[in-house]
Amino acid sequence: MEDLEHAAAVFAEVRPRLFGIAYRMLGSVAEAEDLVQDVWLRWQTSDRSVVTNPAAYLATAITRLAINATQSARVRRETYIGPWLPEPVDTSADPHLGAERDEALGFAVLLVLERLSPTERAAYILREAFDYPYSQIAGILQASEAATRQLVSRARKRIVADRRQPVTSVEQRKLLVAFVAAARTGDLAALEQLLADDVISYSDGGGAVRASRFPVVGVQRVAKYHKAFAERFWAGVEVDFGTANGQAVAVLHKDGVAFAVCTVNASAEGIDQVLWMMNPAKIGRTLG
Incomplete structure (x- = not known):
């Protein structure tokens, strides 16, 4: 023993x-x-x-x-x-x-x-x-x-x-906050200003929830994509900003339950990647 x-x-x-x-x-x-x-x-x-x-x-x-x-x-x-x-x-x-x-x-x-x-x-x-x-x-x-x-x-x-040289953690958080604000209101001009020309938006739903099954590529497509679902997606959503994997993330809640985690990766050219983690199995264990 x-x-x-x-x-x-x-x-x-x-x-x-x-x-x-x-x-x-x-x-x-x-x-x-x-x-x-x-x-x-x-x-x-x-x-x-x-x-x-x-x-x-x-x-x-x-x-x-x-x-x-x-x-x-x-x-x-x-x-x-x-x-x-x-x-x-x-x-x-x-x-x-x-x-x-x-x-x-x-x-x-x-x-x-x-x-x-x-x-x-x-x-x-x-x-x-x-x-x-x-x-x-x-x-x-x-x-x-x-x-x-x-x-x-x-x-x-x-x-x-x-990957390009990343921005500082402080700048990454500022860009994430600005992105969430622009996406929430569907502000197309603000989104385009934040995004790099070759930005890619990924949505991981794992087949468990509705999410784009293909990456969305390019500043105009990514901006229009987020504008298109702004009204229905963000209704009744509360956002908490926290830290995951050493970087700022936005944890989205509806009726008290976390249903999505969003973060961005960015360089001097703007936001290179928008990452939407929406698979319930990936959210509830650590951030729910």
């Missing part, structure tokens, strides 16, 4: 980091929690007497499980109804989800990570979010250190190439 209590104490200490790795890999709170629980069960039944570095052992276990889970998730998302967006997670209590830095937590980076291979994603997350040395990452991934450095380098280049 004493040994199990010690094992539980060791696990509890590293649990935030394990969840942080799994969430960044999968973009899903529920799937990340399932993996953490799986690692806990393995830790209980393992021969802990031969483990010299429990934190490294557990990080290896969660990463390898996450790589396998990511491969399965990619297959499932091929049949997902409409755009898939990462599940918002409340970062107000634990801003870094067990990380030394908030890298690979914002929605823009998570969306780019979705397009990387599972091993590229894992290497990038372990290095950039948790500052693991290349030698340890190589051991976790069962690759050479040189190959590991290449994985991280490729991931970095892809992320830089696929």
Whole structure:
């Protein structure tokens, strides 16, 4: 019993980091929690007497499980109804989800990570979010250190190439507040002024609620799209501004129930992405 209590104490200490790795890999709170629980069960039944570095052992276990889970998730998302967006997670209590830095937590980076291979994603997350040395990452991934450095380098280049330099968190919040105000009133001119020319609006309803099943692209189309449903969509809606994934979000409530989370990603050219998370399964767990 004493040994199990010690094992539980060791696990509890590293649990935030394990969840942080799994969430960044999968973009899903529920799937990340399932993996953490799986690692806990393995830790209980393992021969802990031969483990010299429990934190490294557990990080290896969660990463390898996450790589396998990511491969399965990619297959499932091929049949997902409409755009898939990462599940918002409340970062107000634990801003870094067990990380030394908030890298690979914002929605823009998570969306780019979705397009990387599972091993590229894992290497990038372990290095950039948790500052693991290349030698340890190589051991976790069962690759050479040189190959590991290449994985991280490729991931970095892809992320830089696929997104513009983001605005500050203060500016992002200002743009989000302005966007919500313009969308709520259907102010076409104000919307067009806020949006970048090549803006993309994504709506993730998961087939559970009515939402656009295709991304809306371009400043005029995105502006007109939000103007078109302004009157019926915003009737009786209350908006609370909060923080998820380290950035400002608007949580929309109707009759006291959260039904949508909206955020924007922006650069010096304006709002590049409008993200609508409307799948009830993704909202109620963490922000409802």
